[in-house]
Amino acid sequence: MTLEQKFVDITVKFIDLVAKVLPDDVVGVLSTLRDKETEPMAKAIYESMFENMEKAVSMNRPICQDTGVLQFFLKVGTKFPLIDKLSDMLLEATTVATNTVPLRHNAVETFIEKNTGTNTGKNVPYIEYGIVPNSDKLEMIVYMAGGGCVLPGRSMVMMPSAGYEGIADFVADTMVNWGINACPPLVVGVGIGTCVASAAKLAKKASLRPLGTKNDNAQAHIMEQQLEKALNGIGLGPQGIPGKAGCVLGVNVENMARHPSAMGAAVSFGCWAHRRGTIVFDAKLNYEILDHKNTVL
Amino acid sequence: MEKKILTTPISDEDIKSLKIGDIVYLTGTLVTCRDTGHKRRVLSNIVPKTDLKGGAVFHAGPIVKKVGDKWEMVSIGPTTSMRMEKFEKEFLEITGAKIVIGKGGMGSKTVQGCVENTAVHAIFPGGCAVVAASQVEEIMDAEWLDLGMPEAFWVMKVKEFGPLIISIDTKGNNLFENNKEVYKTNKEKQVAQIAKDLSFMKY
């Protein structure tokens, strides 16, 4: 088997895993919320979620029918041997996985407005490249972005006079008006940047950071904690019905410097079925899976 | 507690007895219909072969697999019902469907549709697609396949499909709208409380 075939092969199996098994950190927080919840309707929903996770494994099926548009976030070493072929290989892995997992057909060509039936299309799967100099490794996050939790994402540019309080209000407002339909409890990623684009990218990055990790800026971490407290105090529970235990799996903030007179703010959500997987390859394609311990492909 | 089970075709009496917050299950025929399907039925007046009178409609786009000449349900779960708000009232009127199942709440136009046509809206736990698929006994028919897998009109035989939480009842109560007001008030309070901890701007 060539190195390329091997990469496609492993990636297909990894996509299969991500579609069927939630990462350890997400399962951990879900269990805590389930145990804390006291509202009968909300409890019934958590019971279904856990039954669903078990059945996904025993029946070998995707956790949720909406397997999303596949997204790959790469940190690729400039010396990783397959760097030039990554896009082609990920396209192939997506096509194969669509049939083998199987994944729902979720790529609609814009303007032509036709579902391609292959989960591939113009710039789909979505691939974001980060380059790491002097490394021969590849770190790859595979994420399945379902329509429901992508829908409430928002990005805007505020005047700095709005302050960080203004960003908090923007996030909470989005949660109440739109997040409610995105299958809470939700992962909340907040990005603070220079413009709509950079803020949105950071919000996505934040939503993909493992739960329980902190922003290393002390004040940004205070914002993470305070926002989590505020959102959990809304009274919202799983699936948007009332709940006592809270409605977030975690709040992560990612930030960068900004222009003196503008502040980009964005929020990106992940649903309870937060299908994120992280895998690290070395140059020989030995790999380690980070979010799903005790799993073999 | 005994499971409350609705069986299709569902009578008006059964529907009238339901109130928001009730947890019920469905046995019988369930069809999927979402964005394009609603438009096709309401705007183009194209009628599927399957009669929906007394029936149940699921806002869902499943993953199905063809095994021989039969379709097999792999995974099916609710999609955001609000996307169908524009057409649901008319849809209920012309089809006579009695229960619409989806995710999240629906708006005032659907509430009106439920009151006028003796129908309810219910939610199925979103993302619990394997639980739902395991309650589908058989795919009996597939119509409108030209719309693609998620949008096609799948006709299924289901057994004790649920839990379904009633979110709009025939009296015009709306679980999500009621809560929305509470959530909004709480949100204002919560954001005001943390504001002082987030005053990082320097003057």
Ligand code: SF4
């Ligand atoms: S929001 Fe997530 S869990 Fe809910 S239906 Fe979409 S992909 Fe599935």
